[in-house]
Amino acid sequence: MKGMTTLHGLYLPLITPFAADGTVALDALERLAHQVLDDGATGLVALGTTGEPGSLTETEKQAVVATVARVCRERSAPLIVGAATAEALAELAATPEAVAALTVVPPFVRPGEDGVVAHFTRLAAASPVPLVVYDIPYRTGQYLTAGGLRRLAGIPNVAGVKYAGGGINEDTVALMADPPAGFAVLGGDDTFVSPLLALGAHGGILSSAHLATAQFAELIRLWQSGDAIRARALGHRLAPLSKALFAEPNPTVVKAALHAQGRIPTPGVRLPLLDAHPDSTAAALKQLAEVGG
Numbered sequence: 001m002k003g004m005t006t007l008h009g010l011y012l013p014l015i016t017p018f019a020a021d022g023t024v025a026l027d028a029l030e031r032l033a034h035q036v037l038d039d040g041a042t043g044l045v046a047l048g049t050t051g052e053p054g055s056l057t058e059t060e061k062q063a064v065v066a067t068v069a070r071v072c073r074e075r076s077a078p079l080i081v082g083a084a085t086a087e088a089l090a091e092l093a094a095t096p097e098a099v100a101a102l103t104v105v106p107p108f109v110r111p112g113e114d115g116v117v118a119h120f121t122r123l124a125a126a127s128p129v130p131l132v133v134y135d136i137p138y139r140t141g142q143y144l145t146a147g148g149l150r151r152l153a154g155i156p157n158v159a160g161v162k163y164a165g166g167g168i169n170e171d172t173v174a175l176m177a178d179p180p181a182g183f184a185v186l187g188g189d190d191t192f193v194s195p196l197l198a199l200g201a202h203g204g205i206l207s208s209a210h211l212a213t214a215q216f217a218e219l220i221r222l223w224q225s226g227d228a229i230r231a232r233a234l235g236h237r238l239a240p241l242s243k244a245l246f247a248e249p250n251p252t253v254v255k256a257a258l259h260a261q262g263r264i265p266t267p268g269v270r271l272p273l274l275d276a277h278p279d280s281t282a283a284a285l286k287q288l289a290e291v292g293g
């Protein structure tokens with residue numbers, strides 16, 4: 001079991017680019033990984049929601065993790081890997097670059113907070129890497145209160161939360177008023193990341209930051225250095241970009257924008273996602289131009 005480090009900064013949950021023949025474009029993935037690190041990302045996430053893991057074969061997932069791990073090794077950058085089962089977590093023992101796993105709250109069953117705590121207790125006890133709880137109730141159907149998140153923070157080998165609660169509410173404020181020691185709160189709702197950072201979050205896992213990477217990295221740096229005036233202004237400029245990039249299911253518009261920039265070979269996503277409408281892509285590129293990305 002690896003030691004716990006407090007995660008912080010900007011983590012890029014990488015898309016999985018596809019070539020014209022529909023295969024995974026590993027060369028483009030590698031280039032993209034280097035670019036976002038060049039532009040100020042702290043670390044990378046392989047197989048987040050943004051990477052469309054549910055539409056990849058086991059062999060493709062292994063190739064994606066190996067590619068992103070190689071970049072992390074070359075760049076001495078931390079890697080987080082999406083892994084939701086005991087089997088997927090056990091496989092991370094073979095990936096020394098992985099500092100943590102992004103482990104989603106069990107979706108669909110709605111087990112209640114006691115069930116979620118028991119689930120994470122069992123997974124964390126056997127995992128070779130610390131877990132980041134992926135809290136995203138609008139996808140899982142399971143809401144977590146501040147009290148529930150505190151119980152999860154108290155489990156050995158749980159390192160933090162990717163907080164995507166769908167906004168800022170009284171539970172967010174209660175959690176951030178007294179954040180559990182050694183428990184990283186990473187924003188995962190792109191449009192709300194600036195207010196979450198203002199409340200004291202340690203960073204973000206942000207698909208939007210494929211575009212305007214340097215500006216998102218700067219946003220985190222400004223909030224953490226206490227420069228609220230500049231941070232607030234930058235946050236207000238970046239939120240419309242995130243909104244435009246999430247106008248259709250993530251990562252369809254992100255991929256279309258990256259393709260328009262010539263950074264990936266196709267804008268393609270796999271079913272059940274559908275490629276972004278050209279109007280959504282145009283709107284996102286317009287917002288990107290406004291933030292100078």
Ligand SMILES: O=C(O)C1=N[C@H](C(=O)O)C[C@H](O)C1
Nearest residue numbers: 013048049050205206207250
């Ligand atoms: O892949 C991720 O991790 C992210 N997923 C969220 C989602 O698709 O809902 C968005 C976030 O930017 C990163």
